[in-house]
Amino acid sequence: MEWETVIGLEVHVQLATQSKIFSGSSTAFGASPNSQASAIDLALPGTLPVVNEQAMHYAIMFGLAIGADINQRSIFDRKNYFYPDLPKGYQTTQMDEPIVGAGAVEIQLADGSHKTIRIHHAHLEEDAGKSVHDLFPTQSGIDLNRAGTPLIEIVSEPDMRSSEEAVAFAKKLHSIVTSLGISDGDMSQGSMRFDVNVSIRPKGEDKLGTRTETKNLNSFRFMEQAIHKEVERQIDLLEYGEEVLQETRLYNADTGEARSMRSKEEANDYRYFPCPDLLPVEISNETIEAIRARLPELPDARQARFVASYGLSEYDASILGGERDTAEYFESVTQHCGDAKLAANWVSGELSARLNNEELSISHSPVSAEALAGLIKRIKDNTISGKIAKQVFEAMWQGEGDADNVIEAKGLKQVSDTGALEKIVDEVLAQNPAGVAQYKEADDKKRKKLLGGFMGPIMKATKGQANPGMVNQILAKKLNQ
């Protein structure tokens, strides 16, 4: 039977506020355990929450970016459950009346096609702390630094039909929140986490199958893997006449396996009710419009601009315009070197390959935008060839200085001296009289190919530093004599 996969995502995004959602404690990552946990974060008796206005504004920014309705009145609820990293014994979240209503984002797939993914709503909530199990031999530790970090939880409709679509959707959300500057989007620090709802159904069937929820996915790759495995598992079950059970599954990134965490029957009763310590959040039209007026450029608009003003292909524009850091880097290179096409090739090619290799984000690139522009300038003015440029780039990556330093130090400057080149050409031709004879007998079409055959030895003789355009000219001139 042919199966159709149906995927919905719940995405938790940590907001880049200075302080927590209900207290004044810092949200900075990596501080020593519990050094950023105030009386409020520890849920000491008598403490009360006060909503961080910046967190609300960030949520509104996200809502506006996905064309959602902003609910001018939203309610914080308590979600009750006991866990050591949840100090109050309830999480303050939004249930029935979230701050951001329905919206949508458009994703682009590898084949160039577009698809709209609807977003059911997005709500504000607080993150929990962390339990630390590997620090003490017989006890668990609790670090409440993260407790109270503001999150938006983005809940999609079940609109995705493949892991590719799910990953494209997740990446699009990442590009939106980082472009807005409302999250650092740093997946390695848990700034974005995914819960994936997966079900399958026979192709052509309208009714949704029983879904499972896989939690704790903190990279695009893990998400993709987890979806693949889960779809396979469900197909196996159904094809062997068994049932898919509605359950929550927990993904283990180390083993790449997911296991059942709890079934529907074991599901917690969270006893949601409106938090009496917080008044309903009222947001005026003026506030919403003021935030709208200050919205930074969004990825879709930026990509369109890259096509229009830099003449990039839609594909290049989506690679370079999706993430704010990449876009800013690319625009900076372009500005400094004056050649968008070359800048695009280098950023999306050599640079991004190298960054991927070392798992570095572009903001941590050892080669700055200005330095890369310096390299491109030397290609443009024929100081070096594109091929030599890769060698120079590698040296720059290793910290050996800027393009000019490297070219100078390594003597990589292109040979453009006509006299010197003519001498080398003469030598190469003299060593290969048969080739010359073959050339002279050939027709135009073949000649072009044969001309290339002389190029190799010439480049070898000049250690690749001969100006290829000039060599071509000289060769043609000499052979046609």
Next chain:
Amino acid sequence: MHQLTIAELLKGLDSKAFSSVELTQHYLDRIKQLDGNYNSYITVTAEQALAQAQAADQARSQGEHALLSGIPIAHKDIFCTSGVKTSCGSKMLDNFIAPYDATVIEKFQQAGAVSLGKTNMDEFAMGSSNESSFYGPVKNPWNTDTVPGGSSGGSAAAVAAQLAPAATGTDTGGSIRQPAALCGITGLKPTYGRVSRFGMIAFASSLDQAGPMTRSAEDAALLMNVMAGLDEKDSTSADKAVPDYCADLNQDLTGMTIGLPKEYFGKGLNAEIEHSVQAAIKEYENLGATVKEISLPHTELAVPCYYIIAPSEASANLSRFDGVRYGYRCEDPEDLYDLYTRSRAEGFGDEVKRRILVGTYALSAGFYDAYYKKAQQIRRLIKNDFVNAFKEVDIIMGPTTPNPAFNLGEKSNDPVTMYLEDIYTLSVNLAGLPGMSIPAGFADNKPTGLQLIGNYFEEARLLNAAHRFQLATDWHQQTPSGL
């Protein structure tokens, strides 16, 4: 000295008739000598009190006059006090030394008041008799066989027994007014949001409100001038200007319309209490007020409504007491589940457990609509009753309690009968209105309370009406024998 009101004590301090150190020492001596009979204090902070008194005397000698400079006050043990045990009347917090001050405590400190200590209370403010305290019941100074009321029973008894000139209390369903009535003192529950809840250990967040418990309306006004006001640390505190509550105390009552809800004078009301309330109303007519019968038709729903909403909120508010970070932890927990269940089973008393269970049930999936949501709808109806009534009248009056103080142990095994003692006070919390209880006579030789209910943020009007009554009568000046 212990017979003087705060207004009189301030004059005495000003005229150097006595110093704050002398005054404070006098109260500390009395507590030491007499509180064995009443058990009104959980913690007495003698050293700290004398240090504060000394500082107040010094400030006064340098011409500084903070509002309550040098006046000793007792605080209900529900307010977090930095460096001092804050138990909330529970074994759960018997070992809890608060690392910070509640806003109310901070405000009293800024006003120069001296803190004598922390008063006994029903565990987590859940109770109407002060019998649910981990520290044992408080005894009513008028008759030590009877309860002082609750949950601010320690504060009420301390003021009635003259072991403090005044005390703070909190009122979620009558916990200031009912013990004030039973102990023959003056108690005010302000409008919800008028006084900060920050640092006040939460029972039911949408109902809890702190207020003064004093010997007179004038003293209550003096304390309100310190306690009231916006607090940025409490999102539910009101951003509304605070009047000088002493300014209009003497205003003439001519033309004031008093509403008497017919539902407050029906079945279940003790005849002597009814008589004392009617006599008090007569007195108000003599003072120029007119009286009008009104109806608060949803009154009888207040008890069931309250006993859904308050336990529901409490069930979540008390989840933080889990034995993980502070407070009571059971011995040698086997695992996390054991740690949770045993710490809570051993740390909480019966009444607290009862309410957590009720609240958890009311919020459960499948029951939420029938209980919590329905209760919220009823709450709106109760509120609307008052809103409509205040279109016709300036102030509502009636009894504070249906009965005078009952005997210790009499109702402790019958929670529903106990809950019915709060029938006249609960709806005021559900509506969020200010309410007051002032002494109005005796029933069976026990004090009775007259309840005054005002419109939102009209504490000044309540204090004015109470003060004029106290100028014309001497019920508030009666004291228990044997002091």
